[in-house]
Amino acid sequence: MPLRLAILCAALILGVTPADAAPRMYNAQSARLANGMMVVVIPVHRTPALTHMVWYKAGAGEEPFGVSGTAHFMEHLMFKGTPDMAPGAFSTTIQRMGGNDNAFTSWDYTAYYQTVPKERLGQVMKMEAGRMNDLTPKLNDILSERQVVIEERRQTTDGDPGAMLRERMNNVLFPNHPYGRPILGWMSEMQTLKWVDALAFYKKWYAPNNAILVISGDTTLEEVMPLAQATYGALPAEPVPSRVRLVSPKLEGEVSVTMAREDVHQPQWLREVRVPSTRQNRDVSIRLELLEDLLGGATGRLYQELVVKAKIATSVGVGYSPNAIDDGTWVAYGTPAPGVSTEKLGAAMNAQMALAGKNGFTATEVKAAIARLQDAAVYARDSLAGPAMSIGYMLATGATLDDIETWPTRLESLTAKDAQDVLNTYVLNQNGVTGTLLPKGGK
Amino acid sequence: MKRIILIVLALCAFTSAAYAKVLDIQALTTPKGIRVWLVEDHTLPVLALSFAFRSAAATDPVNKQGVSQLLSNTLDEGAGDIKAREYQGLLRDNAIDLGFDSSRDYFSGDVRTLLRHQDAALKLLKLALMSPRFDAEAVERMKQANLSRIRSSLDDPSWIGARIMNDRIYEGHPYALNVGGTLSGMAALNAEDLRAARARHFARGQLVVGIAGDIKKEDALRIVDQVFGDLPATVKKAAISESVMPAFGKPIFYYRNQPQTNLSMAWPGIDVHDPDYYAAVVMDYIFGGGGFSSRLMDEVREKHGLTYGIYSSMANLVHASRYMAGGSMLPKNVAPTIAMVKKIANDMLTTDVTDDELQAAKDYLTGSMPLRFSSSTNISGALVSLQLNNRPVTALDDFNGKINAVTPADIKRAAARIFKTQPVIVLVGAKPDGLDVETVTTLPNVTGGK
Incomplete structure (x- = not known):
C-alpha cells in the first residue's frame, strides 16, 4: 500500500473511533473509504x-411499481458470475x-455475508467487491x-x-407504500421479471457509496482498512439517488383482515399498528423497546x-420492529384456547x-426491565455473526452507530411514565389492522 | 514439479495445524463420578453449561407419547417452594437462559448466565431437576400449549411428511412414535406421568455435562456435583432394540391444498461408529449435504430451476441410522426430481467422485469445523454431543485426519451401502403427476396412539 494512503487510513481511524468512556454495546470501530463506503469492525x-457483510441501502422498497421482486431476484443473480468468477463459483469458493x-x-x-477463517478476509473482500459492478449473468442462468x-x-x-x-x-397497513408489497414479489410480476429490470436496479443502487461494510470477529479496523482500500476502495463512487418513498396514508379507522382456509387447524389473532422506527425517532423507539419487554415474556402481564x-x-406476545427507513411496526398476537373465539381473545388482548x-x-x-x-x-457479543447482523440492520435503516452504542446507557434514564406514554400515544390511540386466521367455515 | 511443491506445502500446513488444538478440552470426573468436559474461555463474563441424560422420548409409552417433551416444558414452571411465576421471574430478572429438550435418545438442558448471576442460575437449575412442582395449573397450561402447537403443525407440510416417514422407516420401533405427543395422548397426561418420566431419565450414571466459559476447573467440578450430585446414581433402563429399515413400497401420498408437493426420501444410513462413517460424511457433502457444492443442488436447482432447495442429511440415532433427502417442487416436477435424485445416487456408487469434488468436500469439512465454536453455548453443546457419541477427548483434533483419509473407493462403498436399497418416498401436498402412489388420508401418531 502506498504510504500516503496508509497515513490517510490512520487519520480516518483516529478521527472516527469513539474515545468516550461510557459503557458501549459493541465497541465497534468505524471509518469511511475515500469513495464514501462506510466500514464498521466489531x-x-x-x-x-x-463474518464479513456488505449491506446495500436498497431493497424491495426501491422497486418501481409493476416489477415487485426485482431486489430479491437481483440478490439471487449476484451469484451468477463475473468475468473473474464462474456462475455458482462464489459460494463453492467460500x-x-x-x-x-x-x-x-x-x-x-x-x-451479502460470508463467515470464514480470518486469514481469508482479503480474498473474500476481493470477491465481494468484484461483483459490485461487474456482474455478467448468462441468459439461461x-x-x-x-x-x-x-x-x-x-x-x-x-x-x-x-x-x-x-x-x-x-397490503392494508401500508397502502400505496412498498412495505405493502411482498419482498419476494407478486407471482404475476415475478413471472415476467427480466434481466433489464434487475440490471437497472443494480446500476442505480449497487455502489460503494451506497454500501456498508460490517465485519465482526477476530480482527481490528487497523487490519481491515488496508484490505478494504485495496478492494472496495478501488471502486469509483457513483451518483446514487436518494430513497424517495411514496407517502402511505394513515388508516382512517380500525381495519380487519380475515383469512379463512380449509387447511387451517389452529386459529390465530394478531393486531398490527404503524409506529416510529429508530431512524424516525430514536427516543420513542427505545421506549417502545422497553414497553415490549414490560408487556411480553412469561412474567409479563399479557401472558399472566x-x-x-x-x-x-x-x-400471547408483543413485538416491535424498529429497523425501518419509514414506519416501524408493533404487533400483538395470541393463539386462542380451544373453544375461545378469536374475537373474544382479541377483545381481551385489547x-x-x-x-x-x-x-x-x-x-x-x-x-x-432495564436491568x-x-x-x-x-450476550449480544457471545456470537460471531450476531454483532455484524445487528449493527447492519440498524445502519442500513438509517440509525447511527451512536444510536446503537449508547443504547444500554440511554435505557437508564427511562421511567414508567415513558413506557405508559408511548403505549397510549403510539399503540392504543392509533388505528391498526387486526388479522385473524380461521378454518374455512369455522369460528 | 508444480504438483510436488503443492503437496509439500499442503503437508506443512497440515503439520502445523495438527499441533494447535481445536478446543482446549479438559475431560474431568467429579468426586461424585459425573463426567464433565470443560473449555475455559475468559473472553466474556459468561458461563454456559449443557447436559444430557441418555434416556428420553424413546421410552415414552405409546399412549403417553410426548410425556418427555411435556416434562421438558414443565421443569421450569416452578420448583421447590418457588411457584411458576416467581421461578420465571427469577430467570428473567437475572438474564438467565434456561431450557430443556427431549429428543428420542437424550433428555438435555442448557443454561447460560452472566458470571454475576451464576449462583442464582445453578440454584434454579438444581431445583428444577431435583424438586419440580408439577402444579396442576402449570401442567395443564403446558399441555394446552403443546396441543396448540400440534394443531398449528397440521398446517405444515414438512411436519406432516415427518409423521408419515417416521411411521414407515422406524416401523414397530419406539422411534416411530411422535416425540411431540398426540392430540389425545397429550390431553391425558398428568403430574404422575411426569414424575415417572423424570425417574426414568434422571440419574448420574446416564449423565454427561459440558461447560464453557469464564470458570476454573475446581469451580467447574464443584458446581457440577452441587447441581447434579444428589440425583440417584443409577436407574434401571428398559432395553431398546435396534430398528431395521423396512422394504420400500409405492411412494406414499397425503393430499394438502398447496401449490407444491413436499418430497422426502429415506434410505438405510451408516452408524456414527461404523468404519465407513467418515466416508459417508464426505459422500453426503458431495451428494446433497453441501448446499451449492452438492450434486443435488447443482442439478435440480441450478441447472433445472425446479426447486428453491434440495438437501440430504444423515439421520443418526442410537438404535437406528437412516439417510434422508428432500425438497419441494411443483407436482409436475416431482417425478423428474425423483429420477434425478436416483440417477445421482446411482452415480455415487458406480463412479469415482472427481479429485476436485473430493478435495472441495475435504476442504469444507475440515476448514469449517473450528468455525462452529463461535459462542459459549455452541461450545458447551458440542462437548455434550461428543460425549454422547462416545468420542475420545481428542476427537476434534483427530477429525481432519479421518476426513482427509477418505478415498474415492471409500465413498463408492459408503454410497453402495446407502443407495443399493430403494428409498421410501413420502409426498405431501399437491398430487404429483405421473406417479403410482399409495394415498393415505389419516396421519399416524397425531390424533391418537396410531
Whole structure:
C-alpha cells in the first residue's frame, strides 16, 4: 500500500473511533473509504474467524411499481458470475475455505455475508467487491433462477396460511407504500421479471457509496482498512439517488383482515399498528423497546392475565420492529384456547393493553426491565455473526452507530411514565389492522 | 514439479495445524463420578453449561407419547417452594437462559448466565431437576400449549411428511412414535406421568455435562456435583432394540391444498461408529449435504430451476441410522426430481467422485469445523454431543485426519451401502403427476396412539 494512503487510513481511524468512556454495546470501530463506503469492525476474538457483510441501502422498497421482486431476484443473480468468477463459483469458493455464505433481501436493504477463517478476509473482500459492478449473468442462468425464486415464493408463502395472512395485512397497513408489497414479489410480476429490470436496479443502487461494510470477529479496523482500500476502495463512487418513498396514508379507522382456509387447524389473532422506527425517532423507539419487554415474556402481564389466569389463550406476545427507513411496526398476537373465539381473545388482548395504558407500570417493574435489557446486551457479543447482523440492520435503516452504542446507557434514564406514554400515544390511540386466521367455515 | 511443491506445502500446513488444538478440552470426573468436559474461555463474563441424560422420548409409552417433551416444558414452571411465576421471574430478572429438550435418545438442558448471576442460575437449575412442582395449573397450561402447537403443525407440510416417514422407516420401533405427543395422548397426561418420566431419565450414571466459559476447573467440578450430585446414581433402563429399515413400497401420498408437493426420501444410513462413517460424511457433502457444492443442488436447482432447495442429511440415532433427502417442487416436477435424485445416487456408487469434488468436500469439512465454536453455548453443546457419541477427548483434533483419509473407493462403498436399497418416498401436498402412489388420508401418531 502506498504510504500516503496508509497515513490517510490512520487519520480516518483516529478521527472516527469513539474515545468516550461510557459503557458501549459493541465497541465497534468505524471509518469511511475515500469513495464514501462506510466500514464498521466489531472485534470479537473468541475463534480465529470472522463474518464479513456488505449491506446495500436498497431493497424491495426501491422497486418501481409493476416489477415487485426485482431486489430479491437481483440478490439471487449476484451469484451468477463475473468475468473473474464462474456462475455458482462464489459460494463453492467460500465453502472451500471452510466458510459459509448467503444473502438476504428486505424492503430497506440487501445484504451479502460470508463467515470464514480470518486469514481469508482479503480474498473474500476481493470477491465481494468484484461483483459490485461487474456482474455478467448468462441468459439461461437468469431464466432458471427466475424459476427458483418463484419456487421460493411457493414454498415459503403460498403453502403457508399464516404467511399469506401477514402478506395481506401488510397490503392494508401500508397502502400505496412498498412495505405493502411482498419482498419476494407478486407471482404475476415475478413471472415476467427480466434481466433489464434487475440490471437497472443494480446500476442505480449497487455502489460503494451506497454500501456498508460490517465485519465482526477476530480482527481490528487497523487490519481491515488496508484490505478494504485495496478492494472496495478501488471502486469509483457513483451518483446514487436518494430513497424517495411514496407517502402511505394513515388508516382512517380500525381495519380487519380475515383469512379463512380449509387447511387451517389452529386459529390465530394478531393486531398490527404503524409506529416510529429508530431512524424516525430514536427516543420513542427505545421506549417502545422497553414497553415490549414490560408487556411480553412469561412474567409479563399479557401472558399472566390471559394464559395463566383467564386461560383464554395458549400463547400471547408483543413485538416491535424498529429497523425501518419509514414506519416501524408493533404487533400483538395470541393463539386462542380451544373453544375461545378469536374475537373474544382479541377483545381481551385489547382490554389488557388498554388497562396498562390507563394504570401504567410500577417503578420496580421498569427498573427490572432495564436491568434485563442491559444484561441481555452482554450476550449480544457471545456470537460471531450476531454483532455484524445487528449493527447492519440498524445502519442500513438509517440509525447511527451512536444510536446503537449508547443504547444500554440511554435505557437508564427511562421511567414508567415513558413506557405508559408511548403505549397510549403510539399503540392504543392509533388505528391498526387486526388479522385473524380461521378454518374455512369455522369460528 | 508444480504438483510436488503443492503437496509439500499442503503437508506443512497440515503439520502445523495438527499441533494447535481445536478446543482446549479438559475431560474431568467429579468426586461424585459425573463426567464433565470443560473449555475455559475468559473472553466474556459468561458461563454456559449443557447436559444430557441418555434416556428420553424413546421410552415414552405409546399412549403417553410426548410425556418427555411435556416434562421438558414443565421443569421450569416452578420448583421447590418457588411457584411458576416467581421461578420465571427469577430467570428473567437475572438474564438467565434456561431450557430443556427431549429428543428420542437424550433428555438435555442448557443454561447460560452472566458470571454475576451464576449462583442464582445453578440454584434454579438444581431445583428444577431435583424438586419440580408439577402444579396442576402449570401442567395443564403446558399441555394446552403443546396441543396448540400440534394443531398449528397440521398446517405444515414438512411436519406432516415427518409423521408419515417416521411411521414407515422406524416401523414397530419406539422411534416411530411422535416425540411431540398426540392430540389425545397429550390431553391425558398428568403430574404422575411426569414424575415417572423424570425417574426414568434422571440419574448420574446416564449423565454427561459440558461447560464453557469464564470458570476454573475446581469451580467447574464443584458446581457440577452441587447441581447434579444428589440425583440417584443409577436407574434401571428398559432395553431398546435396534430398528431395521423396512422394504420400500409405492411412494406414499397425503393430499394438502398447496401449490407444491413436499418430497422426502429415506434410505438405510451408516452408524456414527461404523468404519465407513467418515466416508459417508464426505459422500453426503458431495451428494446433497453441501448446499451449492452438492450434486443435488447443482442439478435440480441450478441447472433445472425446479426447486428453491434440495438437501440430504444423515439421520443418526442410537438404535437406528437412516439417510434422508428432500425438497419441494411443483407436482409436475416431482417425478423428474425423483429420477434425478436416483440417477445421482446411482452415480455415487458406480463412479469415482472427481479429485476436485473430493478435495472441495475435504476442504469444507475440515476448514469449517473450528468455525462452529463461535459462542459459549455452541461450545458447551458440542462437548455434550461428543460425549454422547462416545468420542475420545481428542476427537476434534483427530477429525481432519479421518476426513482427509477418505478415498474415492471409500465413498463408492459408503454410497453402495446407502443407495443399493430403494428409498421410501413420502409426498405431501399437491398430487404429483405421473406417479403410482399409495394415498393415505389419516396421519399416524397425531390424533391418537396410531
